[in-house]
Amino acid sequence: MSGKSRRDFLKSTALIGAGVTGLSATAKASPKNILSEDRMGVLVDTTVCVGCRNCEWACKGAHDLLAGNLESYEDRKILETKRRPDHTALTVVNEYSPGKNSNLPIDVKVQCMHCDNPACVSACIVGAFSKHENGSVTWDTDMCIGCRYCMAACPFQVPAFEYDKALNPKIMKCDFCFDRTKEGKLPACVSICPVEALTYGSRTELVKIARDRIKKNPDRYVDHIFGEYEVGGTSWMYLANKDFAELDFPNLGKNPAPGVSESIQHGIFAYFVPPVSLYALLGGIMWISKRRKELDEEVK
Amino acid sequence: MSHEVVNPVPIKHKYFTPGVFVLIIIALNGLVFLMGRFFFGIGAVTNLNNQYPWGLWIGVDVAAGVALAAGGFTTAALGHIMHKDEYHAIVRPALLTAMLGYTFVAMGVFVDIGRWYFIWHPLVMWNGNSALFEVGICVMIYLTVLYIEFLPVVTERFIGKVNLPGFLSGLNKIIDKILRLLDRGLSKTMFVFIIAGVVLSSLHQSSLGTLMVIAGPKMHPLWQTPVLPLLFLLSAIAVGFPMVIFESLIASRSLGLKPEMHILSKLGSMIAPLLGIYLAAKIGDMFIRKTFVYLGEFNTASIMFTIEMLFGVIIPLRMFLSTKVLKSPPLLLTASALVVFGVLLNRINNFVVAYNPPYSTESYFPSFGEISVTVGFVAMLVLLYRFIVLNFPVISLPGKQTAAQSKYTIRGGK
Ligand code: SF4
Numbered sequence: 001m002s003g004k005s006r007r008d009f010l011k012s013t014a015l016i017g018a019g020v021t022g023l024s025a026t027a028k029a030s031p032k033n034i035l036s037e038d039r040m041g042v043l044v045d046t047t048v049c050v051g052c053r054n055c056e057w058a059c060k061g062a063h064d065l066l067a068g069n070l071e072s073y074e075d076r077k078i079l080e081t082k083r084r085p086d087h088t089a090l091t092v093v094n095e096y097s098p099g100k101n102s103n104l105p106i107d108v109k110v111q112c113m114h115c116d117n118p119a120c121v122s123a124c125i126v127g128a129f130s131k132h133e134n135g136s137v138t139w140d141t142d143m144c145i146g147c148r149y150c151m152a153a154c155p156f157q158v159p160a161f162e163y164d165k166a167l168n169p170k171i172m173k174c175d176f177c178f179d180r181t182k183e184g185k186l187p188a189c190v191s192i193c194p195v196e197a198l199t200y201g202s203r204t205e206l207v208k209i210a211r212d213r214i215k216k217n218p219d220r221y222v223d224h225i226f227g228e229y230e231v232g233g234t235s236w237m238y239l240a241n242k243d244f245a246e247l248d249f250p251n252l253g254k255n256p257a258p259g260v261s262e263s264i265q266h267g268i269f270a271y272f273v274p275p276v277s278l279y280a281l282l283g284g285i286m287w288i289s290k291r292r293k294e295l296d297e298e299v300k
Numbered sequence: 301m302s303h304e305v306v307n308p309v310p311i312k313h314k315y316f317t318p319g320v321f322v323l324i325i326i327a328l329n330g331l332v333f334l335m336g337r338f339f340f341g342i343g344a345v346t347n348l349n350n351q352y353p354w355g356l357w358i359g360v361d362v363a364a365g366v367a368l369a370a371g372g373f374t375t376a377a378l379g380h381i382m383h384k385d386e387y388h389a390i391v392r393p394a395l396l397t398a399m400l401g402y403t404f405v406a407m408g409v410f411v412d413i414g415r416w417y418f419i420w421h422p423l424v425m426w427n428g429n430s431a432l433f434e435v436g437i438c439v440m441i442y443l444t445v446l447y448i449e450f451l452p453v454v455t456e457r458f459i460g461k462v463n464l465p466g467f468l469s470g471l472n473k474i475i476d477k478i479l480r481l482l483d484r485g486l487s488k489t490m491f492v493f494i495i496a497g498v499v500l501s502s503l504h505q506s507s508l509g510t511l512m513v514i515a516g517p518k519m520h521p522l523w524q525t526p527v528l529p530l531l532f533l534l535s536a537i538a539v540g541f542p543m544v545i546f547e548s549l550i551a552s553r554s555l556g557l558k559p560e561m562h563i564l565s566k567l568g569s570m571i572a573p574l575l576g577i578y579l580a581a582k583i584g585d586m587f588i589r590k591t592f593v594y595l596g597e598f599n600t601a602s603i604m605f606t607i608e609m610l611f612g613v614i615i616p617l618r619m620f621l622s623t624k625v626l627k628s629p630p631l632l633l634t635a636s637a638l639v640v641f642g643v644l645l646n647r648i649n650n651f652v653v654a655y656n657p658p659y660s661t662e663s664y665f666p667s668f669g670e671i672s673v674t675v676g677f678v679a680m681l682v683l684l685y686r687f688i689v690l691n692f693p694v695i696s697l698p699g700k701q702t703a704a705q706s707k708y709t710i711r712g713g714k
């Protein structure tokens with residue numbers, strides 16, 4: 001390498017470094033988890049739920065999904081198989097055998113938990129998911145590329161995908177009736193529930209109510225509010241008179257699901273310092289080894 | 301050491317052989333299912349569902365594809381950054397494999413994502429928290445870098461040989477000039493891209509490992525570990541040279557060339573330490589997390605893990621330590637193939653076998669359509685590789701040291 005090209009080399013290396021660091025200023029615009037003090041939630045008391053599945057019907061109606069007539073939901077046969085929310089139903093009710101001090105079957109409504117630190121929001125490649133101040137986790141159709149990473153990431157395996165659609169397949173999940181709550185209405189499922197198994201309120205308030213219920217009726221409940229601490233807390237929380245593992249709730253720790261992966265990700269990138277230093281290091285090695293070669297040749 | 305002159309030339313050999321026809325049929329079969337996917341949706345062709353959102357296409361076409369194209373950046377680091385000129389003969393074939401490999405990775409992504417027409421979204425919609433975003437962006441930039449790195453091969457092929465027929469012949473001179481300009485510009489700036497390529501590779505090879513970390517308890521503890529990014533990077537580095545050897549030996553056999561054993565043996569001697577580092581990291585991680593207890597259970601996970609480690613790492617590691625293996629083409633091919641197999645299996649294990657969603661009723665196995673598409677892609681890749689080495693100066697003929705470095709005088713332009 002001649003003196004001139006060596007100078008060129010150093011110049012362009014420096015330029016690239018500068019370019020990459022410039023990039024990092026914009027790269028930090030990552031979605032923030034908004035954990036507002038008065039974010040809302042729902043407390044699901046499975047000891048009250050009668051498994052009427054009215055919530056399923058109301059939810060479909062509120063989301064332009066094929067709902068059918070309400071009478072058809074009285075058929076309890078469907079409760080014999082365990083179902084999961086999918087693109088035809090954003091929430092489903094499953095039935096389990098009775099728990100302690102009771103001979104009534106347990107019915108569990110399933111939908112997105114609206115995690116406080118949602119894995120889906122952290123994972124989505126284009127940031128199509130967002131956590132809102134009122135606790136809802138929603139999803140923007142127009143951004144999604146359909147990579148389904150959110151599905152791989154969600155600890156509750158909630159987001160569903162329209163696999164049968166060739167064009168515009170959507171990710172589907174409970175959106176906490178974001179459009180209704182914006183207008184001051186209750187979520188559709190909460191408002192229709194005939195036995196008030198679902199309580200909508202501020203999350204802090206709900207935790208208090210749940211504690212209270214457990215304290216007043218220690219025979220009726222296991223001492224566990226599912227969702228209070230799981231994966232860093234969720235907006236939807238559950239009470240039950242049976243161990244949650246037996247009700248098909250996943251056994252999750254208290255750490256937010258995205259925690260580890262985000263810190264790794266930020267570690268590798270830390271303001272682009274590691275990649276830029278690697279670039280500089282490799283540039284240095286390249287320069288030195290080339291120089292050594294030239295010296296060798298000059299000696300010859 | 302004597303300065304060896306590298307002379308890549310288009311190989312003279314006929315394109316069509318019985319094997320090539322078989323590959324064409326496999327590729328066509330893949331295309332049929334590919335059309336099915338685009339006309340009827342992902343669900344029509346694959347066995348994926350809400351429990352198993354990712355399957356063969358992500359595990360093999362994307363994750364394994366990226367890993368097996370690692371020969372590109374490892375040889376670039378060796379040949380260009382450390383200036384080991386003796387390896388220059390293999391840099392171009394490795395570059396070609398990487399370029400084709402990543403092209404097919406991109407195609408795999410394109411096929412797998414539900415809204416393929418939005419594939420450009422990550423360019424403008426950034427989520428810095430997402431490991432997938434990082435992988436996506438790095439792969440896109442790296443693919444561009446690979447194409448740029450390959451450009452000199454194209455200019456070299458055409459400079460002084462632009463010969464358009466008929467009325468277009470007036471353009472010959474201009475195109476030739478443009479090519480020369482391009483060539484000159486490229487040779488001045490190429491180091492920028494070469495270093496960038498190595499950096500980008502290190503980044504996304506490791507981020508590919510971060511991908512599954514977020515799946516947390518859904519992933520079998522034998523594979524789920526916070527050091528996955530490191531393990532992915534180390535295994536990618538370890539598989540780079542075996543892949544180059546594997547492909548070089550196969551190519552020379554199929555094109556009737558003499559294998560470049562003097563280079564390949566030397567390359568092979570570097571593999572054992574690299575594999576050793578990977579193995580050490582893997583075992584260290586197992587002991588720290590005490591996951592070896594799961595090996596005592598007899599199930600798919602433990603069996604797959606054992607196969608992966610034994611045949612994919614330990615046996616080839618032992619083989620590469622022996623000089624006998626390094627000197628014999630068939631043994632070298634076997635050992636390299638084992639490492640390739642090991643990394644392939646590791647990616648499948650990480651993305652498919654280890655993934656155990658909480659509400660699955662039956663476990664996932666790829667459908668015939670999914671397998672057809674993947675195998676079809678591989679066939680297309682081989683066909684393209686063959687076409688390019690027959691028509692472009694990629695492979696250096698051993699022993700024929702004719703060309704000197706002063707390229708313009710040699711290539712007959714005025
Ligand atoms: S339950 Fe899943 S989909 Fe719902 S907010 Fe949590 S991570 Fe997202």
Ligand code: SF4
Nearest residue numbers: 124144145147148150
């Ligand atoms: S499928 Fe859509 S919403 Fe889910 S991670 Fe991919 S881009 Fe985001």
Ligand code: SF4
Nearest residue numbers: 059091174177187189
């Ligand atoms: S909150 Fe709304 S979207 Fe969610 S389950 Fe209830 S009705 Fe359905």
